[in-house]
Amino acid sequence: MKTIKVLWRQSSALLCRNIRPIPFVCANSLHSSTKSPFFVSHTLLPEDINFPTNLPHNAPNQLFQLFCSESSLNTMLRRCWNCKxxxxxxxxxxxxxxxxxxxxxxxxxDYFRIFGLERKYDIEGSSLERVYKDWQKKLHPDLVHTKSESEREYAAEQSARVVDAYSTLKNSLSRAMYLMKLQGVHVDEEQTVSDPELLAEVMEIRESVEEASNSQALKLIQAEVQEKMKQWSEIFAKAFRVQDTEEAVRAIHRMTYYKRANEEIVKRL
Ligand SMILES: [Zn+2]
Known part of the structure; x- marks a missing residue:
């Protein structure tokens, strides 16, 4: 148990200070003579260390497992699992x-880094598209089918993540919500909004959609809704820039309603 505490203390110190290389002893090696201890000879820099932040405080065993898994160690130290x-x-x-x-x-x-973008709301759709196509090519199953099973699995996981990143960043509402999530603010899309101005507007849109007699009338309403979406998207952008969380969340709620209204219109078109 003493060793556990020492190891825990060493890893905690790593989080706090930029220190010289520390030998990590694999937990398995403490229990099995068949495995020799492995040492990290890599010079550690703060950006090299990617420790999980959600480890429970009383989790020395999990920490041990973390050190014992070479792939986890590679991730933490950002080393290639193959050529190191x-x-x-x-x-x-x-x-x-x-x-x-x-x-x-x-x-x-994060998703912005996958696309080589700054973590900000205003992004260029064309650069998102271009990088997405590049990733699709690099991770395409046809291109990785000759690789090892592990690599094919990694490629499939990476590919799914790139698709998630692309669809999240491409859409103005999901991009706004993702940015807030990165800031630690969870916006509940389902939350009922009591803003009377918004509720009156939503009622009005709903009524006009129901009364629309043809697709031309629906398209006119859709254009209005899309314009509203654009306006509130700009309001979000400004609020996010000045770190006005309340206004940013308000804008997201507005955008959520316009998204739903648009979906309703699309169903009827
Ligand atoms: Zn490599």
Whole structure:
């Protein structure tokens, strides 16, 4: 138990200070003589360390398992699982530039980084599209079918993550919600809004949709709804820039209603 505490203390120290390489002893090696301890000879930099932040405080066993799994260790130290080479700190690590091996999903890489974008609301749709196509090519099953089973699995996971990232960032509402989530603010889409101005507007849109006699009339209402969506998307952008959380959340609620109204119109078209 003493060793556990020492290891825990060493790892905690790593989180707090930039220190010289520390030998980590695999927990298995403490219990089995067949495995020799492995040591981390890599010089640790703060950006190299990708510790999970949600470990329970009383989780030395989980921490041990973490150290014992070489793939977890590679993720933490950002080393290629195959050739063990570390990328430069600014490099996105989905494919190793040295051996071209596909890497496991790194959940600490957010969707904006996948697309090489700054974490901001206003993004260029064309650059999103271009990078998405590049990723699709690199991770396409036809291109990785000759690779090892692990790499094919990693490619499938990476590919699913890229698709999630693309659909989240492409849509103005989901992008806004994702940005807030990255800031630690969860916006409940289902939350009932009591803003009387918005409720009156929603009623009005609903009535005009129900009364619309043809697709031309519906398209006119749709154009209005899309314009409203654009306006509130701009309000969100401004609120996000000045870190006005209340206004940003308000804008998201508005956008949620316009999205639903649009879906209703599309159903009838
Ligand atoms: Zn490699």
């Amino acid at each position: 080479i570390s990328p430069t700190s600014s490099e996105l690590f989905l494919v190793c530039n040295s051996c071209q091996c596909i890497q496991p999903v790194d959940p600490s890489v």
